[in-house]
Amino acid sequence: MVTHTPDRQDVSPPRAPRPMRGTPQWAALESHMPALRERTLRELFAAEPDRAATMRISAGELYIDYAKQRVDATGLTLLSAIADAAGIIERREAMFRGERINTTEDRAVLHTALRLPRSASLIVEGADVVAEVHEVLDRMGRFTDRVRAGEHRGATGERLTTVVNIGIGGSDLGPAMASEALRHYSDAGISARFVSNVDPADLTAVLATLDPARTLFIIASKTFSTLETLSNAEVARRWLVDGLGGDESAVARHFVAVSTNAGRVAEFGIDTANMFGFWDWVGGRYSVGSAIGLSLMLRIGRQRFGEFLHGMRLIDEHFRDAPLDRNAPVVLGMLGVLNSELLGAQSRVVLPYSNDLARFPAYLQQLTMESNGKSVRLDGSAVDGSTGEIYWGEPGTNGQHAFYQLLHQGTRLVPADFIGFAEPTDDLLTADGSSMHDLLMANFLAQSQVLALGRTAEEIAAEGTEPGLVPHKVMPGNRPSTTILAPRLTPSVLGQLIALYEHQVLVQGTVWGINPFDQWGVELGKTQAKELLPLITGPGASAPGSDVDGSTAALIDRYRSWRGR
Numbered sequence: 001m002v003t004h005t006p007d008r009q010d011v012s013p014p015r016a017p018r019p020m021r022g023t024p025q026w027a028a029l030e031s032h033m034p035a036l037r038e039r040t041l042r043e044l045f046a047a048e049p050d051r052a053a054t055m056r057i058s059a060g061e062l063y064i065d066y067a068k069q070r071v072d073a074t075g076l077t078l079l080s081a082i083a084d085a086a087g088i089i090e091r092r093e094a095m096f097r098g099e100r101i102n103t104t105e106d107r108a109v110l111h112t113a114l115r116l117p118r119s120a121s122l123i124v125e126g127a128d129v130v131a132e133v134h135e136v137l138d139r140m141g142r143f144t145d146r147v148r149a150g151e152h153r154g155a156t157g158e159r160l161t162t163v164v165n166i167g168i169g170g171s172d173l174g175p176a177m178a179s180e181a182l183r184h185y186s187d188a189g190i191s192a193r194f195v196s197n198v199d200p201a202d203l204t205a206v207l208a209t210l211d212p213a214r215t216l217f218i219i220a221s222k223t224f225s226t227l228e229t230l231s232n233a234e235v236a237r238r239w240l241v242d243g244l245g246g247d248e249s250a251v252a253r254h255f256v257a258v259s260t261n262a263g264r265v266a267e268f269g270i271d272t273a274n275m276f277g278f279w280d281w282v283g284g285r286y287s288v289g290s291a292i293g294l295s296l297m298l299r300i301g302r303q304r305f306g307e308f309l310h311g312m313r314l315i316d317e318h319f320r321d322a323p324l325d326r327n328a329p330v331v332l333g334m335l336g337v338l339n340s341e342l343l344g345a346q347s348r349v350v351l352p353y354s355n356d357l358a359r360f361p362a363y364l365q366q367l368t369m370e371s372n373g374k375s376v377r378l379d380g381s382a383v384d385g386s387t388g389e390i391y392w393g394e395p396g397t398n399g400q401h402a403f404y405q406l407l408h409q410g411t412r413l414v415p416a417d418f419i420g421f422a423e424p425t426d427d428l429l430t431a432d433g434s435s436m437h438d439l440l441m442a443n444f445l446a447q448s449q450v451l452a453l454g455r456t457a458e459e460i461a462a463e464g465t466e467p468g469l470v471p472h473k474v475m476p477g478n479r480p481s482t483t484i485l486a487p488r489l490t491p492s493v494l495g496q497l498i499a500l501y502e503h504q505v506l507v508q509g510t511v512w513g514i515n516p517f518d519q520w521g522v523e524l525g526k527t528q529a530k531e532l533l534p535l536i537t538g539p540g541a542s543a544p545g546s547d548v549d550g551s552t553a554a555l556i557d558r559y560r561s562w563r564g565r
């Protein structure tokens, strides 16, 4: 039995991360910054002949090249010294041990326990969480097998061929992204649809294409109190019952729930025998490896879901075992700190050269921005630098024909993460017999090269360009990027990519001294929406006693009048 205890590293008791600005390690990096700011990537490549060989890490099956980042060997040493001084090792180990490092919610942070093998044991506050995790995985697996084999059928005896996951945020983005990314592994004739928005257009468009007799709904909500999810779930239930001739008992065969809150699931009317649980120590945006991934398991099967979890575990192990300066989440997380805090980067763009990863940037937006979009430290004091990189992105090559102009010649610095695969999930040949995937990957390689090295006025003039056009054609270069190359987009590789970014969040949150695991900033908007609803539907904001601000009141009045109220 593998026992995951803290003895892997010599650690002192966990403590809150230390604010890094003002420390000698931060000061050392700041004094090295003129050297980094002055030297271009062209100069760095010329000065460091072994740059490409040293600035890359293999983690699991991911080949990660950061030689095109604006950093040198000294800078990298200083960055890992900062991570070390911030207490990343203690924080990481406290997380893996299951300590309540999410102090503002008084919870452990144990998404890594979701991917421990059955043979492991992790005792947290008296209970073996690995045994609990595998009990749920086994239940999910048995249910999955029955649905895929046509043993669990709909109320009229039809096979269930479409799964509709109703959830939002972490209860949607992970499974939706992964289901699309792994569409090639869907091998039992089950399609998956995802409904998240409270905008009725979302559910309407999905239901319009479905046959209730063949549809299985998964109501996915950690809290089972989320307005969007419960509203969509209620309408879906009515649609199902109406579509099956008013048979209320059909709900039991067509609805399952995924939640931590059995009480609310029962209140909603789903038998808890049809509920797959998880735990408060799994944050919503870290939950795709929990029962929240049920729609994915139904599509790709339990074995491939196991490979997905295994992929995450490979990176967990790398994160725990690799020295800080060879540790992919530490190096990439710290490069994000360097770019955003000291090189003036405005955001980080994620560019998957894989259409199947189209939703990966959106998934990362919640993972990273809901986690590290904070302005107070764990002790309640204000942060003094910036936090939370802004993530965005689109698959290549679509982005090339949309926003790359700004990446190449704009005034803002936007570091990029390029993600590509050697083997295509699909390939087609062009008229001259060349592989479209090779064409895609040639673009993938060209773009990071151009961002890094650009093209000078002299080089452009030497091509015979008309002098007046030369400044317009200059490609400034010196724009940093990381390239992540993997053999193929498999369930395991997708798991590896997810864990790579999850752990970067912890690294950055530690250096910034904030709590990446709460999300208090989303609450007030929810409360105020509840307060405004009766004004919209009832007397309006101008009614006596309303204390709505003038702008909102006028908008409510206009809305009401256009709604004929």
Ligand code: F6P
Pocket: 168, 169, 170, 171, 220, 221, 222, 223, 224, 225, 226, 229, 284, 285, 370, 519, 522
């Ligand atoms: O509003 C933000 C949030 O709380 C996310 O953190 C979470 O992933 C999402 O809402 C959905 O929450 P739940 O799974 O409880 O419905």
